[in-house]
Amino acid sequence: MKPDPDVELSDDRAIGAMLAATGGARPRRSPIRLAAAAFRDAIGLVLATLFVMLAAAIAALLVVRVGADILQGIDPFATEARRPRLYPQQLVLREVASDILRQCLIVAIVIGAAIRSSGGAWRSRLALTPVAAPGLAPSRLLAILLLWPFLHILWVIGTAEVFHMAFGRNVGLSPLLSRTGAIAWLAFTIVLAPVAEEVLMRGAMFERASRFLKPWGAILSTSALFVLLHIQVGSIARPVSLIPLALMLGWLRWRTGRLWPCILLHVWSNLAVVAYLLWPAPA
Structure with a gap:
């Protein structure tokens, strides 16, 4: 006996019939399900960030260790007892090289994941091309870029005083750094780290957070992640x-709908702090 097509509806037709009967309104999800979904999305946001950071850090350490060992004629698979002792300068250079490679790998992982999930629209997903946003007048953006480094330095100085941390001018680079190492460290601190952090946080993670949070929620969640990733032991x-820098970067990402202003402000802030620290004290 053939089934009656008017009785046995497919799931899609059944949903359509239900929506038609209720005037087109979709059934509301219970508060418990909404909270569970939000919690699941928040956990996914944290885990995705940690995965990128850890994967890049582990890969960078392995590549630098193996590569440096080969260049210096050391067996990379030798036991610690058979490995020759490294000079402090060599250890410092390896650390700088690992930091630089880690930032490059973060950018590569984020862009690769965006291309895999969005194809040709990966630039839009990372806000490298304009996305829907309230907008920000160029004059206001320029004022923020000009004034922010001074405000940031004042906040950092005040924070250091509150927590009794050393933060002052006429601070020199490590004497273990060669000229090449110093240039590499400056490039890492001023350019590479801000670019990688912005691509990850205000690019990929902000877009992900915006799927289940309102703008202020995306700003706060990505700011919290950014701050927590910079926790130091003790x-x-x-x-x-x-904290202020993280909030400002998130606000810029939301208002402009672009990642470039965030990168520019982050680079400018780091440059200002480094210049303040390294500027020679008056005689």
Whole structure:
């Protein structure tokens, strides 16, 4: 006996019939289900951030260790007892090289994931091309870029005083750094780190957070992640000093709908702090 097509509806037709009967309104989800979905999305946001950071860090350490060992004629698979002792300068250079490679890998992982999920629209997903946004007048953006580094330095100085941390001028680079190492460290601190952090936080993670949060929620969640990733053992001064910067970067991402202003402000802030620290004290 053939089934009656008017009785046995498919799931899609059944949903359509239900929506038609209720005037087109979709059934509301219970508060418990909404809370569970929000919690699941928040956990996914945190795990995605940690995965990118850890994967890049582990890969960078392995590549630098193996590569440096080969260049220096050391067996990378030798036991610690058979490995020759490294000079402090060599250890510092390896650390700088690992930091630089880690930032490059973060950008590569984020862009690769965006291309895999969005194809040719990956630039829009990372806000490298304009996306829907309230907008920000160029004059206001320029004023923020000009004034923010001074405000940021004042906040960092105040934070250091509150937490009794050393932060002052005429600070020199490590004497273990060669000229090449110093240039590499400056490039890492001023350019590479801000670019990688912005591509990850205000690019990929802000877009992901915006799927289930309102703008202020995306700003706060990505700011919290950014701050927590800078926690140092035994001190909370550094993450506290970054709270205003994190909030401003998130606000810029929302208002402009672009990642470039965030990168520019982050680079400019880091440059201002480094210049303040390294500027020679008056005689």
